[in-house]
Amino acid sequence: QKEVEQNSGPLSVPEGAIASLNCTYSDRGSQSFFWYRQYSGKSPELIMFIYSNGDKEDGRFTAQLNKASQYVSLLIRDSQPSDSATYLCAVNPYGGSQGNLIFGKGTKLSVKP
Amino acid sequence: EPEVTQTPSHQVTQMGQEVILRCVPISNHLYFYWYRQILGQKVEFLVSFYNNEISEKSEIFDDQFSVERPDGSNFTLKIRSTKLEDSAMYFCAPNPGGPDTQYFGPGTRLTVL
Numbered sequence: 001q002k003e004v005e006q007n008s009g010p011l012s013v014p015e016g017a018i019a020s021l022n023c024t025y026s027d028r029g030s031q032s033f034f035w036y037r038q039y040s041g042k043s044p045e046l047i048m049f050i051y052s053n054g055d056k057e058d059g060r061f062t063a064q065l066n067k068a069s070q071y072v073s074l075l076i077r078d079s080q081p082s083d084s085a086t087y088l089c090a091v092n093p094y095g096g097s098q099g100n101l102i103f104g105k106g107t108k109l110s111v112k113p
Numbered sequence: 114e115p116e117v118t119q120t121p122s123h124q125v126t127q128m129g130q131e132v133i134l135r136c137v138p139i140s141n142h143l144y145f146y147w148y149r150q151i152l153g154q155k156v157e158f159l160v161s162f163y164n165n166e167i168s169e170k171s172e173i174f175d176d177q178f179s180v181e182r183p184d185g186s187n188f189t190l191k192i193r194s195t196k197l198e199d200s201a202m203y204f205c206a207p208n209p210g211g212p213d214t215q216y217f218g219p220g221t222r223l224t225v226l
Contacts, residue, residue, distance in 0.1 A: 036217075043204050043217040044156060088156065098169050099144060099208070101215065103156040 002027045002093045006104035014112050019076040021107050023089030026070070031095040033065055033072045036088040038106065044088055048074070079111045117218035119205055125224045129194050134221045136188040136205035146206040146215055147180065147190050149173070156204070162188065195225045 003026040013019045021035075032051050036044035050056045050063040050072065062075040072091075076083055086106040092099055120135045136145075145162040160180055161168040167180065179191045192199055202222050206215040 034214075043202075043220045046214065046216055049214055090156075098161070099215065100146060100158040100161050100169055100171070101148075101156075102158070105155050 002091075002102050004089055004091050004102050004104040006087075006089050006107045008105055009108040010110050011107055012110045012112060013079050015079060015081060017079050017111075019079045019083065019109055019111070021074040021076070021087050021089075021109065023072045023074075023104055024070055025072070025089075025091045025093070025102075027091070027093035027102075028067075028070060029095070030067075030070075030091045030093040032092040033063070034090040034092075034101065035061075035063060035072075035074045036090060036103075037083075038086045038088055040086075047087075076109075079109075081111045081113050084109055084111045117205060117207060117216065119203075119218040119221050121221060122219070123222045123224070125226065126195055128197055128225055132192050132195055132223060134190045134192075134203050134223070136190075136207075136218055137186070144168075144208050144215075145188055146208075147188075148204045148206060148217070149201040150204070150220075151198075151201040159190070159203075192223075195223075197225050199223060200225045 005024045034049045035047045037047050038044045048063045050065045056063045060077045064073045086108045088106045089104040090101040118137050126132050147159040148156050150156045158171050160170040160174045177193045181189050202220045204220045205218045208215045
């Protein structure tokens with residue numbers, strides 16, 4: 001069974017702080033990794049994807065991947081109240097033309113003004 | 114990010130009835146996915162389309178489910194005889210460039226009474 005695990009939270013951080021969201025996955029052969037943001041009652045919104053070990057930065061967001069530890073994280077710098085949402089980690093354990101994603105249950109982030 | 118619309122936004126139906134959920138308009142998308150999310154639970158993969166054929170399907174996608182591309186652009190997901198446990202948000206997710214980087218549509222909320 002291919003699994004993606006996330007701490008459900010809630011994770012509460014003050015405005016302006018760094019929020020750190022973590023995710024582990026079970027399938028060592030997984031090749032691509034995604035972070036989605038989901039506001040209550042809305043669809044998941046793709047924030048970032050990462051394929052290679054290391055860090056990938058996009059604005060206030062940094063994704064970090066460690067394939068040896070089967071661990072992917074998302075850092076949000078200068079957190080804003082508008083960042084309050086559930087963050088979904090998703091993994092493609094299949095590769096090639098089979099792109100269906102395995103999702104974690106999500107971590108609820110609350111940014112306090 | 115491709116523009117995706119889904120209709121209806123909310124569908125209420127009686128158990129045992131057939132429902133058709135639509136994803137419109139879609140063009141130039143080789144890969145296409147349907148997911149569902151039961152309230153408070155993970156996003157789950159249902160089925161994928163590649164070149165107008167089912168590519169992969171999950172164990173959730175049983176004989177009660179079917180997908181079509183009736184006019185070359187729209188995608189439909191049909192549930193033949195709905196059950197209470199089919200109540201969920203259903204998302205279509207095309208990706209124009211390849212199997213990864215899937216962008217979710219706004220979703221259809223299905224309520225089975």
